[in-house]
Ligand SMILES: Nc1ncnc2c1ncn2[C@@H]1O[C@H](COP(=O)(O)OP(=O)(O)O)[C@@H](O)[C@H]1O
């Protein structure tokens with residue numbers, strides 16, 4: 001089987017030509033063998049209008065796939081399309097349009113369904129999305145916020161976190177469905193999620209929800225201080241500031257942690273903020289490790305997990321909880337290909353978007 005894989009991010013779109021075949025054995029039911037040819041398309045300049053940037057991106061993607069063999073399906077990263085179960089969904093025009101104008105928030109992943117559908121229609125094959133960031137499997141007690149009318153939500157790196165949790169469970173000799181895993185995704189966004197028996201039972205979220213600050217997002221803030229800030233800042237402007245001018249960007253002037261890895265060695269104010277990040281991530285891992293019993297493993301992933309010395313300091317704080325599995329970068333292209341492959345090979349049923357919205 002051949003699948004085109006499309007993963008739109010905030011700064012680039014990652015693509016892959018995936019060759020997928022079953023490698024099932026009685027001991028490993030549903031196991032797939034994947035071969036991925038990876039490509040990356042840097043996003044056009046941000047000067048143009050949304051429509052111009054979108055047209056430029058489509059042209060660059062079309063150019064990248066022009067010589068690829070005909071696919072059996074196209075699979076894209078899903079978007080914020082409402083609370084739903086984890087799984088693989090067929091992209092319809094309705095789903096694609098909903099994602100483009102989602103009432104659940106704006107994010108680069110909202111474009112994945114449309115890009116997949118457009119390419120799939122050119123080849124007369126189905127388009128899929130897998131484990132969108134709005135996967136919502138929270139425990140009822142995890143939804144309670146502490147104030148009437150405010151409910152905690154589930155918006156996190158579901159695609160990568162689930163794939164990493166599966167990998168971590170395997171590394172400690174467990175099946176994902178029979179394990180407890182805490183996953184800290186340290187990327188452009190940060191999310192810390194507790195998985196129990198294959199379900200994301202609680203998460204910090206990643207889009208101005210809760211949790212540690214990120215390279216440019218604010219994370220959880222003291223409520224009183226946030227109230228004061230809210231009453232002297234126009235709402236849309238404040239949302240933009242907390243989303244793009246918070247975190248490391250707001251505190252030490254850059255969201256590039258490769259730069260900060262060097263600056264930390266000589267600049268005390270950078271070292272304090274890096275230590276604060278480690279402190280917050282460690283606290284969050286500890287909190288999400290206290291749900292239903294000690295986890296079988298803690299996994300640290302995302303681009304920031306490439307900072308070895310930073311990850312080591314987090315491990316020093318949380319290593320007493322459970323074995324720490326480090327998977328720098330992300331497994332999103334693999335997870336998208338596997339999700340499509342499981343359906344194409346008849347190993348898994350499609351989820352129905354309209355029926356499964358929780
Ligand atoms: N080798 C590295 N060392 C430290 N930080 C890194 C490294 N590589 C990437 N990062 C940081 O990871 C973050 C991006 O994470 P990534 O998961 O790639 O992004 P996205 O969430 O957009 O997919 C950026 O803040 C970047 O500075």
Ligand SMILES: CCCC(=O)OP(=O)(O)O
Nearest residue numbers: 133155156187188189206
């Ligand atoms: C809903 C979480 C998605 C997210 O924050 O992704 P990035 O870290 O890639 O921005």
